[in-house]
Amino acid sequence: MLPFFHWDCRCLALTKGLPQDTFMYPPDCTMNFVMFVLPLALWSGLRIIVGLTLAFCLMRQVRKPSRWLGRPFLWMMNKSHSALTDWGLQRLKVGKDFTVLDVGCGGGRTIQKLATMTNRKVYGADYAAGSVVESTAKNAELVATGRVAVVRASVSALPFCDSMFDLVTAIETQYYWPDLVNDMKEIRRVLKPGGTLLVIAEAYKYGGNARAHDALVKLLGKGCMSVTEHRELCAKAEYTDIEIREERKRGWICVMGRKAEA
Ligand SMILES: C[S@@+](CC[C@H](N)C(=O)[O-])C[C@H]1O[C@@H](n2cnc3c(N)ncnc32)[C@H](O)[C@@H]1O
Numbered sequence: 001m002l003p004f005f006h007w008d009c010r011c012l013a014l015t016k017g018l019p020q021d022t023f024m025y026p027p028d029c030t031m032n033f034v035m036f037v038l039p040l041a042l043w044s045g046l047r048i049i050v051g052l053t054l055a056f057c058l059m060r061q062v063r064k065p066s067r068w069l070g071r072p073f074l075w076m077m078n079k080s081h082s083a084l085t086d087w088g089l090q091r092l093k094v095g096k097d098f099t100v101l102d103v104g105c106g107g108g109r110t111i112q113k114l115a116t117m118t119n120r121k122v123y124g125a126d127y128a129a130g131s132v133v134e135s136t137a138k139n140a141e142l143v144a145t146g147r148v149a150v151v152r153a154s155v156s157a158l159p160f161c162d163s164m165f166d167l168v169t170a171i172e173t174q175y176y177w178p179d180l181v182n183d184m185k186e187i188r189r190v191l192k193p194g195g196t197l198l199v200i201a202e203a204y205k206y207g208g209n210a211r212a213h214d215a216l217v218k219l220l221g222k223g224c225m226s227v228t229e230h231r232e233l234c235a236k237a238e239y240t241d242i243e244i245r246e247e248r249k250r251g252w253i254c255v256m257g258r259k260a261e262a
Contacts, residue, residue: 056219061130063176063220065106070130074107077172078138081202085110085171088200088254091245094118098166101125103155103187104173108135111150114169115142123165124150125158155183160190171200175217175224184237191259197239199255204230207251230255 061073094100094117102110105124108131114122122142124135135150142148153159155170155177168187177183187197203213205226214224225233227244230253234242239257246253 059216059220064128065130065134066128067130067133070128071134074130074134078107078109081106081172082109084200084202084250084252085113087247087252088171088198089113089117089169091243091254092167092196092198092256094167096120099123099164101158101160101165101168101190103158103168103170104131104176105135105150106131106171106173108138108150110169110171111135111139111148112142115139115148121146122148123160124148125153125155126150127152127154154178156186158186158190162189163192163195164190166192166195167198168195169198169200172202174199174201175222176220177222180222180233181236184233184239188237188239188259193259193262195259197255197257197259199230201253201255203251204246204253207246207248207253209251213251227253 058069058073061070062077065071065074094114096117096119098118099120099122100114100118101123102114103125105111105126108124111122111124124132124139126132126135129152132150132152136143139148139150143150151159155173156179168191170187174180184197191197201224203210203217203224205214205224207213207224210224217223227246230244231242234255234257237257238260240260241256241258243256244253
């Protein structure tokens, strides 16, 4: 800003036929301030505000991708969450006869992976219109043959009957749920007795990238949870056989809980 200010002052002085440093020193400094510094400061401030607002709006697309703006974010998430998802899915055995639900399915890559692991139907649920469109497009052939279905729904009110699924997965989505205990209970409702919930996240409190992630996630919703908090949440939502795995270097966490056998 300062070089421009000097340059502007010199230009103004030249246009008025005055010595070049006329506007740099008192008694013209009040005029300099009003004419140059203040507008420049206001312009810079405005640019920062517009930039931050834009960044915040774009970041919100991660939380709830819209149909058009959300698209590039969903493509990016499909790519960037793939290794994390594989790591988490390796923690359990997906039976060929499993009916599976992926909650917060985003761009639909996890649905695609799950469909290669089971011969039964794989469902995706997401409350964002953009995610439903993108997941359906990503799995178009499987949707056409009836092996995959994607529905628009919140985790808080899943449109499925009780005891329907052998496995429910939730990847990089739990941070945004509005009512954690009840949302976890809602998932337990749709699980078969003995069925498993698998929560996978690339950040947790005390994990490798927790600080940066926690700050980011807090901007969008709730912050990250610690291992203990994850365990307590599962217990409150009445899951049994709770198992937690960490990949400390990468800050990844995988939480498994089972619905008790009837
Ligand atoms: C960061 S993206 C992760 C998407 C995908 N699971 C992945 O791993 O790439 C979070 C997703 O969770 C969805 N989501 C957030 N809150 C939700 C809620 N209350 N109910 C259903 N879906 C939700 C968002 O719409 C978004 O698609």
